[in-house]
Amino acid sequence: MFENPIESQRILAVDDNTFTLRIVQHTLEQAGFQVITAVSGADALKLINRHGMPHLAIVDLHMPIMSGFEFCHAVREFSDLPIIMLTAVNTEETIIQGLEQYAEDYIVKPFNPEELVARVRRVLRRMGDYNYTLESxxxxxxxxxxxxxxxxxxxxxxxxxxxxxxxxxxxxxxxxxxxxxxxxxxxxxxxxxxxxxxxxxxxxxxxxxxxxxxxxxxxxxxxxxxxxxxxxxxxxxxxxxx
Structure with a gap:
């Protein structure tokens, strides 16, 4: 199990846009986090099965093979993994659905890198009393x-x-x-x-x-x-x- 301070915890970023993934990865690694990436929900699940549960996932909604919502639903079958949705979808209905069903936070693209780091830290602090990192x-x-x-x-x-x-x-x-x-x-x-x-x-x-x-x-x-x-x-x- 991971017992590291917040800044050394592992983040899973899931987005089919590789440019966005690189920005997210660079931003969080500069802040001291470990970052693993996937370009689809299906690939993200494979990473979890192979490497175990990360401390937090940042998930886009519109992705091929398996959408962000489908990924979140699959993860919720066996985990309380904290999730931040990072997406260009900004309809009120989608935001409410994301926050009520799956996500601890919802960020609309384009995003401020410093704000992303602050929100990640806030979610991890709030979840810190629980163990969300049960391995496979x-x-x-x-x-x-x-x-x-x-x-x-x-x-x-x-x-x-x-x-x-x-x-x-x-x-x-x-x-x-x-x-x-x-x-x-x-x-x-x-x-x-x-x-x-x-x-x-x-x-x-x-x-x-x-x-x-x-x-x-x-x-x-x-x-x-x-x-x-x-x-x-x-x-x-x-x-x-x-």
């Missing part, structure tokens, strides 16, 4: 290993497939390992555009337990906190990435 393979303990991008768990060496919802649910719980995550928070993060009820969450918790617990009726990983929510019952400092 996350070792919970000797028994349980999870590959979040591939939606797969290894339980005692046996591969178990996870649904997108189970993956997102487990990701949030692991990210907050040892801490109580409220039911309300889980409902809003997993179904942000729906008025989901607690019963729906309980069903997915039950299914996830059936896949990863030794005894789902006496769970040791996903522990219910009566009247509050759930806690992933493993100390955060015991979880490692390969």
């Amino acid at each position: 393979t996350t070792r919970i303990d000797e028994r349980l290993i999870v590959n979040f991008p591939n939606r797969e768990a290894l339980v005692n060496g046996q591969s178990v497939s996870l649904t997108p919802t189970e993956t997102k649910l487990l990701y949030i719980l692991v990210r907050n390992a040892g801490r109580i995550v409220t039911t309300e928070f889980l409902l809003k993060r997993i179904w942000p555009m729906e008025d989901a009820q607690e019963d729906r969450l309980h069903v997915h918790i039950h299914r996830l337990r059936s896949k990863i617990e030794v005894d789902p009726s006496e769970p040791s990983y996903i522990v219910a906190e009566r009247g509050t929510g759930y806690r992933f019952n493993v100390a955060a400092d015991q979880i490692s990435t390969d």
Whole structure:
């Protein structure tokens, strides 16, 4: 996991305009960030699978093969990666959709390089209390290993497939390992555009337990906190990435 100061954290920039990519990369590298680039959402996902989760992504909307919104939707299936949208699209409807569904910030092109750096730092500071950098393979303990991008768990060496919802649910719980995550928070993060009820969450918790617990009726990983929510019952400092 990355434990570096903000200025040495890794940024993923995604834009089909190579000129814009060069400006973004140069600007952020001059500010001390590590920058990796992709010219499409599909290429960006390949980079994440190969190198693990960056600390933040800067994403254009209109790209070939996979649009910015499609990339954000795919990432949200397994990650709470902070996203800044950097695009020429400035319609009110698109800005609202981006901010409500995926992005922590929205910047309209042309942009001021110094403002971009300031916004990146602001988002990273705001997200600093959370761990958004779970790598492709996350070792919970000797028994349980999870590959979040591939939606797969290894339980005692046996591969178990996870649904997108189970993956997102487990990701949030692991990210907050040892801490109580409220039911309300889980409902809003997993179904942000729906008025989901607690019963729906309980069903997915039950299914996830059936896949990863030794005894789902006496769970040791996903522990219910009566009247509050759930806690992933493993100390955060015991979880490692390969």
